[in-house]
Amino acid sequence: MQKRRLGRTELIVPILGFGGIPIGERCTAEEAERTLRAALEEGIVFYDTARAYKESEARIGKAFKKVREKVILATKSRERTQSAILREIDASLSDLATDYIDLYQLHAVDSEDDLEAVLSEDGALQGLKRARQRGKIRFIGVTGHNPEILIKACKTGEFDTVQVPVNILDRFIFRPEEALLPTARSMDMGVIAMKPLAGGTIKELDLALRYTLSQDIDVAIPGMGSIKEVLDNVGVARRFEPLDEASFDRLLKEAKALGTEVCRQCGYCQPCPQGIEIREVFRLEGMFDRYEQKEPARVGFRNLIDSGSNPAECAECGECEQRCPYHLPIRRKLKKAVEKFLRA
Numbered sequence: 001m002q003k004r005r006l007g008r009t010e011l012i013v014p015i016l017g018f019g020g021i022p023i024g025e026r027c028t029a030e031e032a033e034r035t036l037r038a039a040l041e042e043g044i045v046f047y048d049t050a051r052a053y054k055e056s057e058a059r060i061g062k063a064f065k066k067v068r069e070k071v072i073l074a075t076k077s078r079e080r081t082q083s084a085i086l087r088e089i090d091a092s093l094s095d096l097a098t099d100y101i102d103l104y105q106l107h108a109v110d111s112e113d114d115l116e117a118v119l120s121e122d123g124a125l126q127g128l129k130r131a132r133q134r135g136k137i138r139f140i141g142v143t144g145h146n147p148e149i150l151i152k153a154c155k156t157g158e159f160d161t162v163q164v165p166v167n168i169l170d171r172f173i174f175r176p177e178e179a180l181l182p183t184a185r186s187m188d189m190g191v192i193a194m195k196p197l198a199g200g201t202i203k204e205l206d207l208a209l210r211y212t213l214s215q216d217i218d219v220a221i222p223g224m225g226s227i228k229e230v231l232d233n234v235g236v237a238r239r240f241e242p243l244d245e246a247s248f249d250r251l252l253k254e255a256k257a258l259g260t261e262v263c264r265q266c267g268y269c270q271p272c273p274q275g276i277e278i279r280e281v282f283r284l285e286g287m288f289d290r291y292e293q294k295e296p297a298r299v300g301f302r303n304l305i306d307s308g309s310n311p312a313e314c315a316e317c318g319e320c321e322q323r324c325p326y327h328l329p330i331r332r333k334l335k336k337a338v339e340k341f342l343r344a
Protein backbone atom coordinates (compact mmCIF):
# COMPACT_ATOMS: atom_id res chain seq x y z
CA MET A 1 0.00 0.00 0.00
CA GLN A 2 1.29 3.48 -0.86
CA LYS A 3 2.56 5.50 2.12
CA ARG A 4 2.55 9.23 2.77
CA ARG A 5 4.19 11.58 5.26
CA LEU A 6 1.71 12.86 7.84
CA GLY A 7 2.93 16.44 7.65
CA ARG A 8 5.35 17.68 10.28
CA THR A 9 4.69 14.74 12.57
CA GLU A 10 7.10 12.92 10.22
CA LEU A 11 5.03 9.77 10.75
CA ILE A 12 4.94 7.69 7.59
CA VAL A 13 1.47 6.20 7.16
CA PRO A 14 -0.13 3.83 4.66
CA ILE A 15 -2.83 5.78 2.76
CA LEU A 16 -5.62 3.70 4.27
CA GLY A 17 -6.30 4.16 7.97
CA PHE A 18 -9.08 2.85 10.20
CA GLY A 19 -12.09 4.88 11.34
CA GLY A 20 -13.18 3.69 14.79
CA ILE A 21 -16.91 4.51 14.96
CA PRO A 22 -18.37 1.15 13.80
CA ILE A 23 -16.29 -1.06 16.12
CA GLY A 24 -17.45 1.03 19.05
CA GLU A 25 -21.10 1.29 18.19
CA ARG A 26 -22.42 -1.38 15.86
CA CYS A 27 -20.19 -4.42 16.53
CA THR A 28 -20.06 -6.97 19.29
CA ALA A 29 -16.77 -7.11 21.21
CA GLU A 30 -15.79 -10.27 19.29
CA GLU A 31 -16.56 -8.75 15.88
CA ALA A 32 -14.57 -5.66 16.81
CA GLU A 33 -11.57 -7.71 17.85
CA ARG A 34 -11.66 -9.83 14.68
CA THR A 35 -12.00 -6.71 12.52
CA LEU A 36 -9.10 -4.90 14.20
CA ARG A 37 -6.81 -7.92 13.98
CA ALA A 38 -7.65 -8.37 10.29
CA ALA A 39 -6.96 -4.68 9.66
CA LEU A 40 -3.49 -4.90 11.20
CA GLU A 41 -2.72 -8.10 9.31
CA GLU A 42 -3.72 -6.37 6.07
CA GLY A 43 -1.28 -3.52 6.70
CA ILE A 44 -3.49 -0.85 8.29
CA VAL A 45 -1.38 1.00 10.85
CA PHE A 46 -3.23 4.26 11.62
CA TYR A 47 -6.27 3.90 13.94
CA ASP A 48 -8.52 6.86 14.70
CA THR A 49 -11.02 6.79 17.52
CA ALA A 50 -12.65 9.18 20.02
CA ARG A 51 -13.90 9.40 23.58
CA ALA A 52 -17.35 9.78 22.03
CA TYR A 53 -17.29 6.49 20.08
CA LYS A 54 -18.59 4.42 22.98
CA GLU A 55 -16.56 1.16 23.29
CA SER A 56 -14.13 2.04 20.50
CA GLU A 57 -11.08 3.10 22.54
CA ALA A 58 -11.36 0.15 24.91
CA ARG A 59 -11.72 -2.34 22.05
CA ILE A 60 -8.71 -0.91 20.23
CA GLY A 61 -6.75 -1.03 23.48
CA LYS A 62 -7.65 -4.66 24.03
CA ALA A 63 -6.81 -5.73 20.47
CA PHE A 64 -3.44 -3.96 20.25
CA LYS A 65 -2.13 -4.08 23.81
CA LYS A 66 0.56 -6.59 22.92
CA VAL A 67 1.53 -4.99 19.60
CA ARG A 68 1.48 -1.34 20.65
CA GLU A 69 4.64 -0.42 18.74
CA LYS A 70 3.13 -1.62 15.44
CA VAL A 71 0.22 0.84 15.43
CA ILE A 72 -0.29 4.60 15.41
CA LEU A 73 -3.12 5.57 17.77
CA ALA A 74 -5.13 8.75 17.28
CA THR A 75 -8.04 9.76 19.45
CA LYS A 76 -9.98 12.92 20.32
CA SER A 77 -12.14 14.65 22.88
CA ARG A 78 -14.88 17.27 22.75
CA GLU A 79 -13.82 18.79 26.07
CA ARG A 80 -12.93 22.46 25.78
CA THR A 81 -11.10 23.28 29.02
CA GLN A 82 -7.60 22.42 30.22
CA SER A 83 -8.64 20.49 33.31
CA ALA A 84 -11.37 18.51 31.53
CA ILE A 85 -9.18 17.45 28.62
CA LEU A 86 -6.38 16.37 30.98
CA ARG A 87 -8.89 14.02 32.61
CA GLU A 88 -9.98 12.78 29.17
CA ILE A 89 -6.37 12.06 28.15
CA ASP A 90 -5.88 9.92 31.26
CA ALA A 91 -9.11 8.07 30.50
CA SER A 92 -7.99 7.53 26.88
CA LEU A 93 -4.61 6.19 28.05
CA SER A 94 -6.38 3.76 30.33
CA ASP A 95 -8.95 2.62 27.73
CA LEU A 96 -6.36 2.35 24.97
CA ALA A 97 -4.14 0.35 27.35
CA THR A 98 -1.06 2.38 26.52
CA ASP A 99 1.28 4.89 28.18
CA TYR A 100 1.37 7.25 25.18
CA ILE A 101 -1.01 8.34 22.44
CA ASP A 102 0.48 9.31 19.10
CA LEU A 103 -2.09 11.95 18.15
CA TYR A 104 -4.64 13.65 20.40
CA GLN A 105 -7.17 15.84 18.60
CA LEU A 106 -9.66 18.49 19.60
CA HIS A 107 -12.92 16.96 18.39
CA ALA A 108 -15.48 18.88 16.30
CA VAL A 109 -14.15 22.42 16.56
CA ASP A 110 -16.95 23.76 14.39
CA SER A 111 -17.79 27.26 15.59
CA GLU A 112 -16.10 30.52 16.56
CA ASP A 113 -17.12 29.82 20.17
CA ASP A 114 -15.48 26.37 20.07
CA LEU A 115 -12.29 27.80 18.66
CA GLU A 116 -12.17 30.65 21.14
CA ALA A 117 -12.75 28.24 24.03
CA VAL A 118 -10.04 25.76 23.06
CA LEU A 119 -7.48 28.48 22.39
CA SER A 120 -8.19 30.45 25.59
CA GLU A 121 -5.73 30.70 28.47
CA ASP A 122 -7.41 27.84 30.31
CA GLY A 123 -8.56 26.07 27.16
CA ALA A 124 -8.09 22.50 25.96
CA LEU A 125 -5.05 23.34 23.83
CA GLN A 126 -3.08 24.23 26.97
CA GLY A 127 -4.05 20.86 28.42
CA LEU A 128 -2.81 19.06 25.30
CA LYS A 129 0.49 20.93 25.47
CA ARG A 130 0.97 19.96 29.11
CA ALA A 131 0.20 16.34 28.27
CA ARG A 132 2.73 16.51 25.43
CA GLN A 133 5.40 17.87 27.79
CA ARG A 134 4.71 14.96 30.12
CA GLY A 135 5.08 12.45 27.27
CA LYS A 136 1.45 11.32 27.40
CA ILE A 137 0.78 12.40 23.82
CA ARG A 138 3.13 13.00 20.90
CA PHE A 139 1.23 15.27 18.51
CA ILE A 140 -1.75 17.62 18.62
CA GLY A 141 -4.50 17.79 16.01
CA VAL A 142 -7.84 19.43 15.32
CA THR A 143 -10.96 18.00 13.68
CA GLY A 144 -14.18 19.52 12.39
CA HIS A 145 -16.69 20.11 9.62
CA ASN A 146 -16.35 23.84 9.11
CA PRO A 147 -13.43 24.71 6.80
CA GLU A 148 -13.49 28.42 7.72
CA ILE A 149 -13.00 27.64 11.40
CA LEU A 150 -10.42 24.98 10.64
CA ILE A 151 -8.46 27.41 8.47
CA LYS A 152 -8.29 29.76 11.45
CA ALA A 153 -7.15 26.87 13.64
CA CYS A 154 -4.46 25.89 11.11
CA LYS A 155 -3.17 29.45 10.96
CA THR A 156 -2.47 29.49 14.71
CA GLY A 157 0.43 27.12 13.98
CA GLU A 158 -0.48 25.09 17.08
CA PHE A 159 -1.69 21.93 15.34
CA ASP A 160 0.26 19.13 13.68
CA THR A 161 -2.72 17.66 11.83
CA VAL A 162 -6.21 18.53 10.67
CA GLN A 163 -9.04 16.04 10.15
CA VAL A 164 -11.97 16.94 7.88
CA PRO A 165 -14.51 15.19 5.60
CA VAL A 166 -13.03 14.76 2.12
CA ASN A 167 -15.37 12.99 -0.29
CA ILE A 168 -17.26 13.59 -3.49
CA LEU A 169 -20.44 14.82 -1.71
CA ASP A 170 -18.64 17.23 0.60
CA ARG A 171 -16.69 18.60 -2.35
CA PHE A 172 -19.83 20.67 -2.99
CA ILE A 173 -20.76 21.41 0.64
CA PHE A 174 -17.67 21.95 2.80
CA ARG A 175 -15.31 22.37 -0.16
CA PRO A 176 -12.18 21.48 1.87
CA GLU A 177 -10.19 21.07 -1.35
CA GLU A 178 -10.48 24.79 -2.16
CA ALA A 179 -8.79 26.57 0.74
CA LEU A 180 -8.46 24.34 3.80
CA LEU A 181 -6.16 21.69 2.36
CA PRO A 182 -3.78 24.25 0.76
CA THR A 183 -3.68 26.20 4.05
CA ALA A 184 -2.89 23.05 6.04
CA ARG A 185 -0.15 22.18 3.57
CA SER A 186 1.35 25.66 3.79
CA MET A 187 1.71 25.03 7.55
CA ASP A 188 3.23 21.57 6.89
CA MET A 189 0.32 19.88 8.68
CA GLY A 190 -0.77 16.31 8.14
CA VAL A 191 -4.23 15.87 6.58
CA ILE A 192 -6.57 13.08 7.71
CA ALA A 193 -9.63 12.52 5.51
CA MET A 194 -12.71 11.40 7.41
CA LYS A 195 -15.87 10.02 5.77
CA PRO A 196 -14.20 9.09 2.45
CA LEU A 197 -17.25 6.95 1.64
CA ALA A 198 -19.64 9.72 2.71
CA GLY A 199 -21.07 7.53 5.45
CA GLY A 200 -21.62 4.64 3.03
CA THR A 201 -23.98 6.63 0.84
CA ILE A 202 -21.92 6.19 -2.34
CA LYS A 203 -22.46 2.76 -3.86
CA GLU A 204 -19.27 2.72 -5.91
CA LEU A 205 -16.86 2.22 -3.01
CA ASP A 206 -13.91 1.88 -5.34
CA LEU A 207 -14.50 5.26 -6.97
CA ALA A 208 -15.44 7.02 -3.73
CA LEU A 209 -12.25 5.98 -1.97
CA ARG A 210 -10.12 6.67 -5.02
CA TYR A 211 -11.59 10.17 -5.19
CA THR A 212 -10.49 10.89 -1.61
CA LEU A 213 -7.07 9.33 -2.07
CA SER A 214 -6.61 11.45 -5.21
CA GLN A 215 -6.85 14.66 -3.15
CA ASP A 216 -3.96 16.26 -1.24
CA ILE A 217 -4.46 14.16 1.89
CA ASP A 218 -2.20 11.76 3.76
CA VAL A 219 -4.51 9.11 5.15
CA ALA A 220 -8.20 8.27 4.58
CA ILE A 221 -10.06 6.68 7.48
CA PRO A 222 -13.30 4.96 6.43
CA GLY A 223 -15.21 3.47 9.35
CA MET A 224 -14.94 -0.33 9.35
CA GLY A 225 -16.95 -2.83 11.33
CA SER A 226 -16.31 -6.18 9.64
CA ILE A 227 -13.54 -8.15 7.99
CA LYS A 228 -15.34 -7.75 4.66
CA GLU A 229 -15.21 -3.97 4.94
CA VAL A 230 -11.50 -4.16 5.80
CA LEU A 231 -10.75 -6.37 2.79
CA ASP A 232 -12.85 -4.23 0.42
CA ASN A 233 -11.11 -1.02 1.46
CA VAL A 234 -7.64 -2.56 1.51
CA GLY A 235 -8.24 -3.94 -2.00
CA VAL A 236 -9.01 -0.46 -3.32
CA ALA A 237 -6.10 1.15 -1.47
CA ARG A 238 -3.61 -1.44 -2.74
CA ARG A 239 -4.71 -0.93 -6.35
CA PHE A 240 -4.96 2.83 -5.92
CA GLU A 241 -4.64 4.98 -9.03
CA PRO A 242 -5.85 8.59 -9.21
CA LEU A 243 -9.34 8.93 -10.71
CA ASP A 244 -9.44 9.43 -14.46
CA GLU A 245 -11.93 11.86 -16.00
CA ALA A 246 -14.51 9.25 -17.03
CA SER A 247 -14.56 7.69 -13.54
CA PHE A 248 -14.83 11.12 -11.94
CA ASP A 249 -17.84 11.94 -14.14
CA ARG A 250 -19.52 8.66 -13.17
CA LEU A 251 -18.96 9.35 -9.48
CA LEU A 252 -20.18 12.90 -9.84
CA LYS A 253 -23.39 11.66 -11.47
CA GLU A 254 -24.05 9.33 -8.53
CA ALA A 255 -23.28 12.09 -6.02
CA LYS A 256 -25.63 14.54 -7.71
CA ALA A 257 -28.44 11.97 -7.75
CA LEU A 258 -28.14 11.63 -3.96
CA GLY A 259 -29.10 15.28 -3.45
CA THR A 260 -28.07 17.47 -0.54
CA GLU A 261 -29.95 15.87 2.35
CA VAL A 262 -28.09 12.60 2.71
CA CYS A 263 -27.15 11.48 6.23
CA ARG A 264 -23.37 10.85 6.51
CA GLN A 265 -23.74 8.55 9.55
CA CYS A 266 -21.55 10.64 11.84
CA GLY A 267 -23.86 10.38 14.86
CA TYR A 268 -23.36 13.94 16.08
CA CYS A 269 -27.15 14.38 16.29
CA GLN A 270 -27.35 11.85 19.15
CA PRO A 271 -28.50 11.47 21.85
CA CYS A 272 -32.18 12.15 21.27
CA PRO A 273 -34.21 12.78 24.44
CA GLN A 274 -36.90 10.47 23.02
CA GLY A 275 -34.36 7.68 22.57
CA ILE A 276 -34.63 7.71 18.79
CA GLU A 277 -31.61 6.18 17.04
CA ILE A 278 -31.58 8.80 14.30
CA ARG A 279 -28.49 7.59 12.51
CA GLU A 280 -29.78 4.02 12.44
CA VAL A 281 -33.13 5.11 10.97
CA PHE A 282 -31.30 6.84 8.12
CA ARG A 283 -28.93 3.90 7.65
CA LEU A 284 -31.91 1.58 7.22
CA GLU A 285 -33.54 4.06 4.87
CA GLY A 286 -30.36 4.06 2.77
CA MET A 287 -30.42 0.24 2.64
CA PHE A 288 -34.06 0.39 1.57
CA ASP A 289 -33.65 3.06 -1.10
CA ARG A 290 -30.23 2.49 -2.57
CA TYR A 291 -28.89 -0.95 -1.80
CA GLU A 292 -31.69 -3.28 -2.91
CA GLN A 293 -31.95 -4.57 0.66
CA LYS A 294 -35.61 -3.80 1.28
CA GLU A 295 -36.48 -6.81 3.44
CA PRO A 296 -33.47 -6.55 5.83
CA ALA A 297 -34.22 -2.82 6.10
CA ARG A 298 -37.88 -3.49 6.99
CA VAL A 299 -36.85 -6.05 9.59
CA GLY A 300 -34.26 -3.64 11.01
CA PHE A 301 -36.87 -0.90 11.26
CA ARG A 302 -39.31 -3.18 13.10
CA ASN A 303 -36.53 -4.25 15.50
CA LEU A 304 -35.70 -0.63 16.14
CA ILE A 305 -39.28 0.13 17.12
CA ASP A 306 -39.46 -3.01 19.29
CA SER A 307 -36.32 -1.85 21.11
CA GLY A 308 -38.04 1.42 22.05
CA SER A 309 -36.52 3.66 19.38
CA ASN A 310 -39.58 4.80 17.48
CA PRO A 311 -39.04 7.72 15.09
CA ALA A 312 -42.80 8.33 15.07
CA GLU A 313 -42.38 9.54 18.67
CA CYS A 314 -40.22 12.51 17.69
CA ALA A 315 -41.22 15.42 19.92
CA GLU A 316 -39.89 17.96 17.40
CA CYS A 317 -37.57 19.58 19.95
CA GLY A 318 -35.00 20.27 17.22
CA GLU A 319 -31.94 19.49 19.40
CA CYS A 320 -30.65 16.98 16.86
CA GLU A 321 -30.77 19.50 14.03
CA GLN A 322 -28.66 21.96 15.99
CA ARG A 323 -25.99 19.31 16.40
CA CYS A 324 -25.98 17.98 12.81
CA PRO A 325 -22.91 19.41 11.03
CA TYR A 326 -24.82 19.11 7.73
CA HIS A 327 -27.83 21.06 9.03
CA LEU A 328 -30.11 18.30 7.78
CA PRO A 329 -33.86 18.71 8.31
CA ILE A 330 -33.89 15.65 10.57
CA ARG A 331 -37.48 16.07 11.77
CA ARG A 332 -38.81 16.18 8.21
CA LYS A 333 -36.56 13.32 7.13
CA LEU A 334 -37.70 11.14 10.05
CA LYS A 335 -41.34 11.65 9.10
CA LYS A 336 -40.56 10.66 5.54
CA ALA A 337 -38.73 7.53 6.71
CA VAL A 338 -41.64 6.53 8.98
CA GLU A 339 -44.15 6.93 6.12
CA LYS A 340 -41.91 4.94 3.79
CA PHE A 341 -41.51 2.00 6.20
CA LEU A 342 -45.19 1.99 7.18
CA ARG A 343 -46.19 1.84 3.52
CA ALA A 344 -43.63 -0.82 2.69
Ligand code: SF4
Nearest residue numbers: 272314315317318320
Ligand atom coordinates in the same frame (compact mmCIF):
# COMPACT_ATOMS: atom_id res chain seq x y z
S1 SF4 B 1 -36.33 16.65 17.10
FE1 SF4 B 1 -37.11 14.58 17.45
S2 SF4 B 1 -35.45 13.24 16.80
FE2 SF4 B 1 -34.57 15.27 17.10
S3 SF4 B 1 -33.78 15.24 19.20
FE3 SF4 B 1 -35.86 16.11 19.26
S4 SF4 B 1 -37.19 14.34 19.68
FE4 SF4 B 1 -35.21 13.53 19.00
Ligand code: SF4
Nearest residue numbers: 263264266267269324
Ligand atom coordinates in the same frame (compact mmCIF):
# COMPACT_ATOMS: atom_id res chain seq x y z
S1 SF4 C 1 -28.44 13.25 10.77
FE1 SF4 C 1 -26.65 14.63 10.65
S2 SF4 C 1 -25.62 14.42 12.62
FE2 SF4 C 1 -27.06 12.71 12.47
S3 SF4 C 1 -25.82 11.03 11.70
FE3 SF4 C 1 -26.77 12.03 9.92
S4 SF4 C 1 -25.30 13.56 9.19
FE4 SF4 C 1 -24.65 12.95 11.25
